[in-house]
Amino acid sequence: MIQLYNVHKRYENGVVALHDVTLRVREGEMVFLTGPSGAGKSTLIRLLLCTERGSEGQILIGGRNIHALRDDSVPFLRRNFGVVFQDFRLIGRRNVRENVAIGMEILGLPRKDIERRTEQLLEALGIAHRGAAFPRDLSGGEAQRVAIARALVNEPAILLCDEPTGNLDPTLSREIIDLLSEVNRRGTTVLVATHDAALIERYGCRTLTLEGGRLTLDRPRRDAVGLEASGLGASAVGTASAAAPPGREATQEPAEAP
Secondary structure, eight states: OOOEEEEEOOTTTTTTEEEEEEEOOTTTTTEEEEEEETSSSHHHHHHHTTTOSSEEEEEEEEEEEEOOGGGHHHHHHHTEEEEETTTTTOOSSSHHHHHHHHHHHHHTHHHHHHHHHHHHHHHHTOOOOGTTGGGGSSSSHHHHHHHHHHTTTTSSSEEEESSSSTTTHHHHHHHHHHHHHHHHHTOEEEEEOOOHHHHHHHHHEEEEEEEEEEEEEEOOOOOOOOOOOOOOOOOOOOOOOOOOOOOOOOOOOOOOOO
């Protein structure tokens, strides 16, 4: 699903954000990406989304080399992704329903389909009663649930989450990761960038560690414990296959093509 081969990212000021990173995330996996501030986590996500380009190496999404994409092909690539950010990035002048619906409106889907899918996700995420509220009126947990609903609305194959619990307290953080875990169990590949060691330990997902732009550890998945029911139904996020097997130890040798 996601493959990086010897990826480097150097900026014009000489800063090296990523150095010779090779990794593979299989379809259906849920993976934590961790490391200290400045380790390269957000840079890696920006490269996957093609908001920045790598300096060397190859990145494959679904077997397609994104470095070879023309600029006018990038929006089509991004349809494979849903993205959740630490700061929510909701549109202040739009209410909850309108924030969730905007992606479908951009694609020109029929109004009835937009309304059905929006209500379906808001109900599944436990925020249907806040549909008419504006971002300024939401708690942090509610705002992040809206952001997740917006990210899932077009049924992406991959969900990228950049510090999605960074502004939340521990209880709300667990609720959000429970939701992401349920999304993953329905078949979506989920990559979560976080520096929260307690969450990583609690959920036991495969964990990739970046330090100074280098991939220093690839810890395999262990059985997750203590997950709380989220109530996120299959009708909301699809019925794709269960998570794939755990990843291998960190290596600089490229993985074979899927």
